[in-house]
Amino acid sequence: MVPDASPYDALLLVSFGGPEGPDDVVPFLENVTRGRGIPRERLEEVGEHYFLFGGRSPINDQNRSFLDALRADLAAHDLDLPVYWGNRNWDPYLRDTVAQMAADGVQRAACFVTSAYSSWSSCRQYRENLFDAVEPVDGAPRLDKLRHYFNHPGFVEPVVSATRSALAELPHDLRDGARLVFVTHSIPTAMNEGSGPPDVQGAYVSQHLDVAGVVVERVAAESGVRHEHDLVYCSRSGSPRTPWLEPDVNDHLEALAEHGVTAVVLVPVGFVSDHMEVIYDLDTEALATAERLGIAAQRAATPGDDARFVAVVRDLLLERAAAERGETPTRAALGDIGPRWDRCPVGCCPNPQGPRPALCGEPE
Numbered sequence: 001m002v003p004d005a006s007p008y009d010a011l012l013l014v015s016f017g018g019p020e021g022p023d024d025v026v027p028f029l030e031n032v033t034r035g036r037g038i039p040r041e042r043l044e045e046v047g048e049h050y051f052l053f054g055g056r057s058p059i060n061d062q063n064r065s066f067l068d069a070l071r072a073d074l075a076a077h078d079l080d081l082p083v084y085w086g087n088r089n090w091d092p093y094l095r096d097t098v099a100q101m102a103a104d105g106v107q108r109a110a111c112f113v114t115s116a117y118s119s120w121s122s123c124r125q126y127r128e129n130l131f132d133a134v135e136p137v138d139g140a141p142r143l144d145k146l147r148h149y150f151n152h153p154g155f156v157e158p159v160v161s162a163t164r165s166a167l168a169e170l171p172h173d174l175r176d177g178a179r180l181v182f183v184t185h186s187i188p189t190a191m192n193e194g195s196g197p198p199d200v201q202g203a204y205v206s207q208h209l210d211v212a213g214v215v216v217e218r219v220a221a222e223s224g225v226r227h228e229h230d231l232v233y234c235s236r237s238g239s240p241r242t243p244w245l246e247p248d249v250n251d252h253l254e255a256l257a258e259h260g261v262t263a264v265v266l267v268p269v270g271f272v273s274d275h276m277e278v279i280y281d282l283d284t285e286a287l288a289t290a291e292r293l294g295i296a297a298q299r300a301a302t303p304g305d306d307a308r309f310v311a312v313v314r315d316l317l318l319e320r321a322a323a324e325r326g327e328t329p330t331r332a333a334l335g336d337i338g339p340r341w342d343r344c345p346v347g348c349c350p351n352p353q354g355p356r357p358a359l360c361g362e363p364e
Contacts, residue, residue: 002078003314005321010082010101010109011074011313012143013067014094014126017087018057018276024090025050028057031089033237046237049280060090062273062304063114069305070313077314084109086133088126094133098140106141110320111360112313114272116150118203118340119187119195123148124349127358134359144324145360146316148340150207151214151333154312155303159211159269160218162300166265167223169298174263176225178296179256181249182212183286184270185277186233189243191352197345205231205245210335211269234281249282250289257293264290266299273304 019028025047026040033043050057063085071083082104086097101109111130115122127145134140149155163180170178187204196203208231220226232252236244247255249266256264266286268278282299290297303309315332320342322329331339344361 003318005079005081005317007108007324008110008321010084010106011317012109012111013085014111015063015087015114016059017090018059019050019090020056020060022051022055025055028090049276057276058279059275065305069310073310073314088129094129098133099137101141102137102139108142110317111143111145113145116148116155116272117207118148118349120191120349120351121187124351124358127360128356130359131357143359144320146320147342149312149316150211151335151337152312153332153334154308156211156214156334158303158306158309160215163215163219163265163267164223166298166300170263170296174296178227178263178265179261180216180227180229180267181264182229182231182267182269183234183249183282184208186236186245189245192245195349198347207337208269210337214335235277249286253289253293253295257295261295263296266297268302271302273302278302
């Protein structure tokens with residue numbers, strides 16, 4: 001039976017974006033931090049991270065690879081649907097992509113965002129970006145954001161596989177005692193407290209903890225070894241007076257060394273692919289910290305274009321399409337939290353700077 005994606009006639013990949021050359025770095029960082037009052041000197045300091053890699057973030061190339069895999073997956077399952085791509089902070093910008101979609105006659109598109117968790121910066125801000133992209137375009141298509149997928153089997157299973165592969169790279173005599181250090185992007189503590197709907201506090205952290213617990217149990221079931229684990233953070237930015245989620249991954253490695261831990265696997269559970277936060281904060285800084293401390297360390301791969309993760313998009317597309325047609329689809333999810341909503345509740349993940357219009361939520 002041919003899968004039915006109606007009422008959708010297009011799919012939109014929504015991502016963060018990144019510089020593609022040295023001249024792009026500071027303008028890109030200005031886009032990312034606009035309105036936050038961060039001085040140019042600080043942006044240039046952060047830009048040095050990019051210059052270590054030729055002034056080029058890996059994220060756009062990863063999105064191109066993901067798009068190729070996604071188009072192939074849809075075609076292999078007889079889904080003839082155009083796939084577009086728009087970024088928050090760099091070319092191709094969302095506003096330009098939405099204008100192109102309107103010119104192409106797209107009426108209604110499902111949006112897959114390359115951020116799996118709930119918070120203002122990882123969900124609501126993208127919804128605001130979608131509003132800003134649609135608002136000036138005559139005949140803009142209706143856009144529906146696909147639900148959070150942090151606990152979808154197609155996201156979690158590649159993390160399990162990558163964790164086991166990384167464990168296998170550790171010295172044999174240290175492997176069973178290795179600690180699993182799950183890493184995600186730090187956010188202000190107030191943003192975490194506001195993440196999720198108003199009757200749920202701290203959804204960002206609780207979702208990560210739920211996924212980490214699933215990964216630990218799956219690794220134990222497959223290997224016979226249950227590893228101790230932690231959730232830590234990277235890529236803190238902003239005013240030092242503002243509390244952010246801690247501990248930082250490097251500080252945590254220092255603490256583990258003091259407690260005699262001799263081996264770790266860094267699991268970038270907060271990231272869908274190897275962006276700058278992974279290749280710099282983990283592969284460059286954290287692995288160097290581990291080496292200095294005498295800790296054997298490996299970094300687990302991100303899902304990237306793993307076929308299981310690519311298939312998540314198709315599964316969520318068909319699930320949402322069925323729901324929009326009034327059907328009751330099966331919603332895949334692992335862990336204790338369960339599948340999340342199709343439309344974000346009123347008051348979910350508020351903007352720290354005050355209310356702004358956003359798409360893809362329940363009517364206010």
